[in-house]
Amino acid sequence: MGAVDVAELVMAYGDFRAVDGISFEVGEGEFFGILGPNGAGKTTTLELIEGLRKPASGSVRLLGEVPWPRNSGLLPRIGVQLQASAFFERLDAREQIHTFASMYGVSTARGDEWLERVGLTEKAGVAAEKLSGGQAQRLAIACALVHDPEVVFLDEPTAALDPQARRNLWDLLSGLNDDGRTVILTTHYMDEAEVLCDRVAIMDHGKILKLGSPAELIRGLDAPVRITIADAQLSVAEAGRIAGVDDASEEAAGLVLTTRRPADVLTALAGGDQLDGLQVKAATLEDVFLDVTGREYRA
Amino acid sequence: MKAFKAIAVAILKGFVRDKASVFFAIVFPLMFLVLFGGIFNNTESSPVETKSVGEVALIDGLPKDAKEAFDESFDVEQVDAADRDDAIAEVRKGDLDLVLEQDGDTLVAHYTQTDQVKAATIRGVLQAFVDGTNVAVTGQEPKFSLQAESVEDDSMQMIDFVTPGLLGWAIAMSAAFGAAATLNGWRTTKLLRRIQLSPVPTGVVVGARVVATMLIALVQTAIFLGLGTVAFGLNLTGSWWMSVPLVMCGTLCFLAVGLLSGAVAKTTEGAVNMANFLVLPMAFLSGSFFPLDSAPGWLQVISKAMPLRHLNDGMLDVMVRGEGPAAALVPMGILLVFAAVLTAIAAKLFRWDTV
Known part of the structure; x- marks a missing residue:
């Protein structure tokens, strides 16, 4: 039995179908990502699984139980971090996590442990409103995990963070399912899903377009690798004759070779000592998105 | 119980650390008390x-x-x-x-x-x-003579009239603003959703908010009565202690006013403005600032429809008019009915999300 089992789930606001017949399973201990641009239906999907909303049709099982209407037996087993920073006004970081610890009936010492684990011990006396975006997200994550839930939901934990703060948070997030916990995360960052998630559901317009591990999805694309080297080491014609090169062209960044056999091409270039300014770019989830929707991915 | 205490403490800390809330709940009404009680209390007319x-x-x-x-x-x-x-x-x-x-x-x-x-x-x-x-x-001895006796207690002064009304206004303000701001603030930050996703029952959350507000109201009452007695010569009469249950009922009633404001308004600012819009005119119409004895009949009728009027009347009766404890019972009942009706309307209008 999986941690989450969603079948033919639909949520509509009037004529607008925010979630339009999606089905997927999340296994226990899995790090599962729901990826898509703003308005794709990610948050609504999460809210349906958490039991905040009543599905228009279809079914949700969370840890084998029906989450809606409010299932108080289920709530101690799940942890949630919501999009906005949902804190009590004017309490400092320690008071916030102690309050949440008490709400879940666990000792406040556990709160202090989590504060330590997310690296906020030094900021314990700072009001939540005064924390930086990254620190506030860390606190929200700590508050979601203080009672050691079996499943934790993270709704865009890195939204509105600068790239440095995002990457810092990844270190924390990637360890969350180490002890068998199931993590379900929404994000509109492709790179984030690629780095963190065991499996990803790519959503757009309320539907799941692709579902699988990031590596599988990218491999499934059969997209070529782009190898760029500095100009004037090879002519376009010479490059085109290297075995395995599908196409060669001169671009602003340099000479670009596209290939499905990057190992052979790189070996040939190395043999000719022609690796100056080398860049190798494999396909990413953005290319998967482009492939399934026919349009550029814009977060 | 642990959750109840934790949430109530969180709310109280949030209140005490918010200088604006403390100012409007305690300092601001006290300024009026000082104004009315201290300055106008000088009843000796100049020659x-x-x-x-x-x-x-x-x-x-x-x-x-x-x-x-x-x-x-x-x-x-x-x-x-x-x-x-x-x-x-x-x-x-x-x-x-x-x-x-x-x-x-x-x-x-x-x-x-x-x-x-x-x-x-x-x-x-x-x-x-x-x-x-x-x-x-x-050259004749006067036949008739006049002996003047005021029916009021000799010592009844301006301060005795204004304290109950101003206290009523202060309690109405802090309860209504507190509930309105909490409901909308928590909704905006999604804290309301966050709490809904914790195992804490809704009743415990509401109870914590009610108890926190009542404690604030009792502190307001203590400060008003204490300062009034010590600094301005307020004379409390026999069953003034009945003002405590009255204050409790008043708090419930104005929490409901705040809930209604919070349920109707979309933003925190809107909710506080709405609460202000309801409470301030009500304070005037309920005789919090000046007695309505000389107001026209239609105004008296409107006044009687205001819950604050009944809170003020009840407190005047038991605190300074020397009425028995029973005088507070009818106002308490009226306040509780208002609380129940307003809460029911607020619950009907309430939405979990701001959208």
Whole structure:
């Protein structure tokens, strides 16, 4: 039995179908990502699984139980971090996590442990409103995990963070399912899903377009690798004759070779000592998105 | 129980650390108490500033004790007949209260009606001196005499009237604003959703908010009654302790007003403005700032439809009018009915999300 089992789930606001017949399973201990641009239906999907909303049709099982209407037996087993920073006004970081610890009936010492684990011990006396975006997200994550839930939901934990703060948070997030916990995360960052998630559901317009591990999805694309080297080491014609090169062209960044056999091409270039300014770019989830929707991915 | 205490403590800490909330709940109403209680409490009127044109035989010829009584009320400066018109002009401008002159057996008083109370006093007192003198010249002992007794406690003062009303207003404000701001603030930050996704039952969250607000209201009451008694000579009567359950019921009622505001408004600012819009006019119409005894009948009817009016009346009765504990029961009942009805409407209008 999986941690989450969603079948033919639909949520509509009037004529607008925010979630339009999606089905997927999340296994226990899995790090599962729901990826898509703003308005794709990610948050609504999460809210349906958490039991905040009543599905228009279809079914949700969370840890084998029906989450809606409010299932108080289920709530101690799940942890949630919501999009906005949902804190009590004017309490400092320690008071916030102690309050949440008490709400879940666990000792406040556990709160202090989590504060330590997310690296906020030094900021314990700072009001939540005064924390930086990254620190506030860390606190929200700590508050979601203080009672050691079996499943934790993270709704865009890195939204509105600068790239440095995002990457810092990844270190924390990637360890969350180490002890068998199931993590379900929404994000509109492709790179984030690629780095963190065991499996990803790519959503757009309320539907799941692709579902699988990031590596599988990218491999499934059969997209070529782009190898760029500095100009004037090879002519376009010479490059085109290297075995395995599908196409060669001169671009602003340099000479670009596209290939499905990057190992052979790189070996040939190395043999000719022609690796100056080398860049190798494999396909990413953005290319998967482009492939399934026919349009550029814009977060 | 642990969750209940934790949430109540979180709310109280949030309140105490919010300087604006503390100001509007406690300092602001206290400023009015100081204003009404401290400044207007001085009921001793100043003597009537008077200029007499030449000699005024009737006054000068008063018996010794009557002359002393006259001098207590009137501060007389004698001027020459030539200055008579100037003196009357001073009265007209308001620089002087009274010009007295005697024309044969007639005492002529020039005064202004601008200050009606003072004008009435001048007329009444002068008439009394004239009548007294008339009786005296007949040589007969007066047959009738007057003994004046105020039905109010001798010590009943301005402060005793204003404290219950201002306290009622203070409690209404902090309960309504607190509930409105909490509901909308928590909804905006999604804390409401976050709590909904914790195992804490809704009743515990609501109970924590109610208890926190009641504690704030009791602190307000203690400060008002304490400061009023110590600094301004407030006289609490017998069953003033009934103001505690009254304050509780009032808090419930205005929490409901705040809930309604919070449920209707979309933003925190909107909710607080809405609460203000409901509470401030209600405070005027409920006699929190001045008594409504002389207000027209239709205003009295509107006033009776305001929950704050009943809170104020109940507190006046038990705190300073010396009524028994039972006087608070009907107002308490009315407040609870208001609380129940408003909460029901708020629950009907309530939405979990801001969208």
